[in-house]
Amino acid sequence: MIDARGYSCPMPVVMVQKEVKANAPQTLEVLVDDPCAVENITRFAANNGYAASSRPNGEDEFALTLVKKA
Amino acid sequence: MGKNKLLVPVTGIAVGIAALLLTAAGNPANMGFCIACFLRDIAGGLGLHSAEKVQYLRPEIVGLVLGAMGMALAGREFRARAGSAPALRFVLGMIVMVGALAFLGCPLRMVIRLGGGDLTAVAGLLGFIAGIGVGVLFLKKGFSLGRAYKVKKADGFVLPGVMLAVLALLIAAPAFIHFSQSGPGASHAYWLISLAGGLVVGALAQKSRLCMAGGLRDVFLFRDCHLLIGFAAIFVTVLAGNLVTGQFDPTLAVQPVAHHDYLWSFLGMALAGWGSVLLGGCPLRQLILAGEGSGDSAVTVLGMIAGAALAHNFGMAGNADAMTDGVFTAGGVAANGRIGIVIGIVLLLVISIANLHKEEKAK
Incomplete structure (x- = not known):
């Protein structure tokens, strides 16, 4: 899991990119607290072979799940 | 194309139209919008520097912050956050401003200048691209200014509050507020038109996340052209508007509020691009984030105002070329x-290296 809460863009996507490049995980959980980060990570996922879904995670936070496409 | 994808080009077109309308309504040529120039004018209006030709409390800046705040509140995206290296951000804001004012424009005005045919701005564009490239290298190496944290909601309203005070001072016009009698500071649209332009662009920029530095940065980092489309839309809109109205003047000759000191235009915008990447966004984006409640961006904006004052007090800002009665006077960047x-480049290098962190491993 990547905890990118508190980081402003583009840091959350950079953190996801590094993890995807290094380990190509089948699934990846990401915590963010910036709606802009949700959009950017979702777009990054779509462009890099992952399906992304997001859900609210308490007040003002979001949890994203990235799943590698077959 | 989804609604979100359309928002960026729509915002770019709106910014371009607003820039054209504001110029037609009285703003300086090729300066319908310029965050660096307008923050510099505000610094002058408040008496923080004494360059008499660039003193005016620009309502566009007020509108940008308040428009972003309104849209963020309406969209439940207003978040009061602070604590991500605020002092460093203040200094970075100053450095970005020194670079932009040497070139005579922020990244947004750079695009507007290009759309008006100002070919001297090409040096700035190349520098901006180079600066972003350097910033991206440090991002890849692990640069970060650290996390921000939740603060009291009231803290998020500090810069919007400051902007309301600026607007009140503009309208009340007390004797201690400075108003240019000539030069770029004396060229401005009626304040309500300027405010409206700022409000519309601020609201759209908040929703679309438009960022001049982010557009190029994301191409370098992720091969993602999403934000770059906004950059292109502003250029095409301004270009089309200038072609239609006969204002397009594609030359290297004397251009409005510009100079042909290419090397220092390149280096000035390299500084602005590099600094913007480290800050996470261009000067426009910093205003928008401050409107969304970011205390760190509010500090950055205050740093940019301080940087503008310093640039003029220390004679660091660029001087525009001029043609008076057929006599050409070369402008440029003085010693x-x-x-x-150069000091800015050294400082950015030190800040970039000092803030390299080991990668946070996924748990």
Whole structure:
């Protein structure tokens, strides 16, 4: 899991990119607290072979799940 | 194309139209919108510098912050956050401003200048691209200014509050507020038109996340052209508007509020691009984030105002070329400005290296 809460863009996507490049995980959980980060990570996922879904995670936070496409 | 994808080009077109309308309504040529120039004018209006030709409390800046705040509140995206290296951000804001004012424009005005045919701005564009490239290298190496944290909601309203005070001072016009009688500071649209332009662009920029530095940065980092489309839309809109109205003047000759000191234009905008990447966004984006409640961006904006004052007090800002009664006077970046840019580059290098962190491993 990547905890990118508190980081402003583009840091959350950079953190996801590094993890995807290094380990190509089948699934990846990401915590963010910036709606802009949700959009950017979702777009990054779509462009890099992952399906992304997001859900609210308490007040003002979001949890994203990235799943590698077959 | 989804609604979100359309929002960026729509915002770019709106910014371009607003820039054209504001110029037609009285703003300086090729300066319908310029965050660096307008923050500099505000610094002058408040008496923080004494360059008499660039003193005016620009309502566009007020509108940008308040428009972003309104849209963020309406969209439940207003978040009061602070604590991500605020002092460093203040200094970075100053450095970005020194670079932009040497070139005579922020990244947004750079695009507007290009759309008006100002070919001297190409040097700035190349520098901006180079600066972003350097910033991206440090991002890849692990640069970060650290996390921000939740603060009291009231803290998020500090810069919007400051902007309301600026607007009140503009309207009340007490004797201690400075108003240029000539030069770029004296060229402005009626304040309500300027405010409206700022409000519309601020609201759209908040929703679309438009960022001049982010557009190029994301191409370098992720091969993602999403934000770059906004950059292109502003250029095409301004270009089309200038072609239609006969204002397009594609030359290297005397251009409005510009100079042909190419090397220092390149280096000035390299400084602005590099600094913007480290800050996470261009000067426009910093205003928008401050409107969304970011205390760190509010500090950055205050740093940019301080940087503008410093740039003029120390003679670091660029001087525009001029043609008076057929006599050409070359402008450019004087020795102080060149020294300022070199010091800025050294400082950015130190800040970039000092803030490299080991990668946070996924748990």
